[in-house]
Amino acid sequence: MAIFKYSNYLATSKSTSFDQPLQPSSFAPCGGIYRCTGCGTEIASEGIGLLPDRQHHKHAPGVPPIQWQLTVATVATHPQPYLHGAG
Ligand SMILES: [Zn+2]
Secondary structure (H helix, E strand, C coil): CCCCCCHHHCCCCCCHHHCCCECCCCECCCCEEEEECCCCCEEEECCCCECCCCCCCCCCCCCCCCCEEEEEECCCCCCCCCCCCCC
16 A cells, blocks of 8 residues: 655546556556555556556466556646546
8 A cells, every 4th residue: 555644745536547456458548656456565556558467576476467547646737648647
């Protein structure tokens, strides 16, 4: 689980971008922290290009395959292509 110290740097969102499990090697919809829904492994994505592929890490037998779920989206004030957070 992602951790933080200063809550004033985080805000809640109702965006459905946080609800969609994403397939390995699929397009990263925004920069942020993604967690594997199978084992909880977290990664940081710049939001440019693809999420890690299905070989990123191994699961023990019986653990569902890798899918990525957005847990923290970054918000940037830079011009494109960096400004495409989930808001
Ligand atoms: Zn995993």
